[in-house]
Amino acid sequence: MSKNNKSERFLKLIGKHQERKKIEKFHGSLADYLKIVEQNTALVRLAHKRLYESIAAKGITKMKKSETRCNKLFNSEELKTYDYFQNKFFGMERSLAKIMRFLRSASLKGEESRQVLLLLGPVGAGKSALMEHIKTALEGCEPMYHIDGCPIREEPLHLIPRSLRKEFQELYDIRIEGDLCPVCRFRLKEEYENDYTAMPITQSSFSARGRRGVGVVPPMDANSQDVTILVGSEDISKLDLYAEDDPRVLSLNGAFNVGNRGIVEFVEVFKNEIEFLHTMITATQEKAVPSPGKGPMIYFDGVILAHCNEAEWNKFKSENTNEAILDRIVRVNVPYCLEVSEEVKIYQKLLGLSDFDGHIAPHTLEVASMFAVLSRLHPSNKVDALTKLKLYDGQDVIEKGTVKKIDINDLRDEARNEGMTGISTRFIMKAIDSSLSDSEKNMVTPISIRDALIKQVKDQIVVEDDRNRFLDFLGKTLHDEYLHILEKEITKAFVSAYDEQAEALFNNYLDHAEAYVNMTTVKDSVTNEEIQPDEKFMASIEEQIGITGTSRENFRVDITAFMFSKLRREEKVDWKSYAPLKEAIESKLTSSVKQISRIVTKSKSRDRKQQGKYNEMVQTLIKEYAYNEDSAEEVIKFAANNLWRDS
Numbered sequence: 001m002s003k004n005n006k007s008e009r010f011l012k013l014i015g016k017h018q019e020r021k022k023i024e025k026f027h028g029s030l031a032d033y034l035k036i037v038e039q040n041t042a043l044v045r046l047a048h049k050r051l052y053e054s055i056a057a058k059g060i061t062k063m064k065k066s067e068t069r070c071n072k073l074f075n076s077e078e079l080k081t082y083d084y085f086q087n088k089f090f091g092m093e094r095s096l097a098k099i100m101r102f103l104r105s106a107s108l109k110g111e112e113s114r115q116v117l118l119l120l121g122p123v124g125a126g127k128s129a130l131m132e133h134i135k136t137a138l139e140g141c142e143p144m145y146h147i148d149g150c151p152i153r154e155e156p157l158h159l160i161p162r163s164l165r166k167e168f169q170e171l172y173d174i175r176i177e178g179d180l181c182p183v184c185r186f187r188l189k190e191e192y193e194n195d196y197t198a199m200p201i202t203q204s205s206f207s208a209r210g211r212r213g214v215g216v217v218p219p220m221d222a223n224s225q226d227v228t229i230l231v232g233s234e235d236i237s238k239l240d241l242y243a244e245d246d247p248r249v250l251s252l253n254g255a256f257n258v259g260n261r262g263i264v265e266f267v268e269v270f271k272n273e274i275e276f277l278h279t280m281i282t283a284t285q286e287k288a289v290p291s292p293g294k295g296p297m298i299y300f301d302g303v304i305l306a307h308c309n310e311a312e313w314n315k316f317k318s319e320n321t322n323e324a325i326l327d328r329i330v331r332v333n334v335p336y337c338l339e340v341s342e343e344v345k346i347y348q349k350l351l352g353l354s355d356f357d358g359h360i361a362p363h364t365l366e367v368a369s370m371f372a373v374l375s376r377l378h379p380s381n382k383v384d385a386l387t388k389l390k391l392y393d394g395q396d397v398i399e400k401g402t403v404k405k406i407d408i409n410d411l412r413d414e415a416r417n418e419g420m421t422g423i424s425t426r427f428i429m430k431a432i433d434s435s436l437s438d439s440e441k442n443m444v445t446p447i448s449i450r451d452a453l454i455k456q457v458k459d460q461i462v463v464e465d466d467r468n469r470f471l472d473f474l475g476k477t478l479h480d481e482y483l484h485i486l487e488k489e490i491t492k493a494f495v496s497a498y499d500e501q502a503e504a505l506f507n508n509y510l511d512h513a514e515a516y517v518n519m520t521t522v523k524d525s526v527t528n529e530e531i532q533p534d535e536k537f538m539a540s541i542e543e544q545i546g547i548t549g550t551s552r553e554n555f556r557v558d559i560t561a562f563m564f565s566k567l568r569r570e571e572k573v574d575w576k577s578y579a580p581l582k583e584a585i586e587s588k589l590t591s592s593v594k595q596i597s598r599i600v601t602k603s604k605s606r607d608r609k610q611q612g613k614y615n616e617m618v619q620t621l622i623k624e625y626a627y628n629e630d631s632a633e634e635v636i637k638f639a640a641n642n643l644w645r646d647s
């Protein structure tokens with residue numbers, strides 16, 4: 001595309017944008033506004049409702065009970081997920097559901113509408129990102145109507161005098177809350193001779209950057225914090241002109257003024273001195289904030305959101321003078337993600353947002369995510385860390401030929417605060433970056449990320465216990481687990497038509513097991529003869545997962561019953577249907593190519609045939625498993641050095 005062409009296209013976009021901006025904003029009187037309200041009474045809504053509806057309007061999906069995740073991880077509870085957060089936030093469904101429940105109750109004017117929502121979570125758990133996204137929801141919603149020139153953009157219905165509100169409510173079924181701000185009251189008297197129908201009304205959109213309906217309070221140290229940041233100030237230059245209590249001296253530009261009708265966000269809220277936070281109490285409880293100087297309280301309608309990490313929260317909580325505030329806080333924990341597959345999506349998202357252009361070898365993000373999750377899990381007497389990780393990820397864990405039956409809820413119950421400590425997303429991203437910049441081939445592999453993580457843990461984790469635990473995960477647990485994954489992958493690359501072969505083994509096994517259980521015979525596929533079930537063949541599969549002796553019979557009975565019940569429900573069965581058998585089949589296939597894998601990957605002097613086989617495998621890894629030349633070579637070398645060592 002030529003340069004001109006690009007500019008032309010972009011200028012067109014600018015034109016369109018300007019056109020859209022030009023579409024007349026509403027300007028009218030109270031009478032005009034009333035007509036609009038009559039057409040659409042839903043227009044008049046308080047801040048919580050507006051925010052809730054703008055998020056919910058993007059769609060609410062009920063997690064399907066049949067989905068594995070719902071089934072295994074959410075105990076088949078019908079968890080609602082909000083489309084607005086989909087593909088942006090991962091493994092956070094529970095926190096999001098709590099946040100939305102808060103907003104919903106608040107939108108129905110429950111007690112929550114008089115509370116602060118506090119997001120509590122460890123560093124890098126996504127609190128700030130979540131806040132940003134919630135604020136953006138307001139920017140996307142329809143503009144609010146307000147009194148033109150009002151510094152806090154107040155609801156035009158405030159103009160309606162108290163004495164008429166009862167009738168108004170009867171007619172429109174809308175209850176008016178709040179009274180005119182001092183500035184509007186003054187203007188009404190001085191400029192409009194108390195004719196409230198003459199006050200001008202207009203519309204504005206929400207904008208965080210434009211400080212319209214979104215106020216942000218950054219953490220402040222004791223010296224610089226000043227309540228004017230919250231409630232505005234008196235304009236000193238005007239104090240010469242007007243009396244001290246004249247509303248014309250007011251600059252209502254504090255966070256509560258700016259965030260009126262929208263959101264006021266307190267960043268790292270408990271870094272502030274407690275006195276500073278008292279405004280928060282009145283704002284929630286009385287729905288009013290003090291006016292700067294000596295003026296009366298000013299009506300406030302907004303969602304107050306705050307976030308902080310656990311250390312600050314604990315410190316704050318421990319001081320009993322803070323009770324008044326504590327009582328007005330609804331806390332929602334935002335822990336780290338504990339599902340490996342979801343954690344992987346976080347890094348995919350973050351990498352997608354960066355200029356990162358390197359090659360990421362298969363399983364790299366998986367290994368990094370496994371490390372992150374392992375570091376966050378609490379130890380349990382019931383299972384080892386890796387097993388817990390797999391269970392939390394919805395995977396089947398096979399033990400002694402059956403799927404391990406452990407109630408995830410029990411594991412969760414014994415580890416109440418899980419996810420509030422451990423390695424952060426930022427730590428992992430840094431390791432990905434450094435492993436990439438150390439690479440001469442512009443790539444990251446499971447091997448290089450593990451090295452980078454080890455280095456970073458040694459450099460940065462000072463708590464001895466954590467450090468040792470983390471190094472153990474990286475040095476042993478993940479080393480072994482990755483080799484296991486890799487061995488499977490290499491086998492797949494070796495065995496041509498892997499799935500077909502697995503499927504054939506599966507069908508064959510099933511025929512024999514069924515005949516064994518029912519004491520019948522099997523028809524030989526070649527000779528068509530009726531033959532006895534093949535003990536040797538069945539045992540060769542079963543031994544792969546350690547089933548020997550008398551437990552064989554049980555295994556055969558179990559699997560026959562399982563398949564039968566699946567078929568009866570007309571569900572699809574294939575070699576992956578029954579997890580223990582799947583594992584046995586994979587292992588069988590792996591051992592069937594063990595010799596050749598060892599020779600081909602290892603030998604420095606491959607003969608021609610072996611070289612051919614090697615090339616073929618590399619090509620499969622590249623074409624079917626998304627490696628490139630370099631990463632395929634690296635992982636094969638790693639496999640050669642670490643797998644098949646002593647055979």
Ligand SMILES: Nc1ncnc2c1ncn2[C@@H]1O[C@H](COP(=O)(O)OP(=O)(O)OP(=O)(O)O)[C@@H](O)[C@H]1O
Nearest residue numbers: 088089090122123124125126127128129337346425
């Ligand atoms: N569960 C998650 N889903 C999607 N993205 C996430 C998740 N957790 C963290 N992130 C991403 O990680 C990055 C860091 O998160 P963020 O800065 O929001 O953390 P924070 O909780 O505010 O941390 P801090 O306490 O250090 O301020 C963000 O880009 C965020 O999008």
Ligand SMILES: [Mg+2]
Nearest residue numbers: 124127128129
């Ligand atoms: Mg933050």
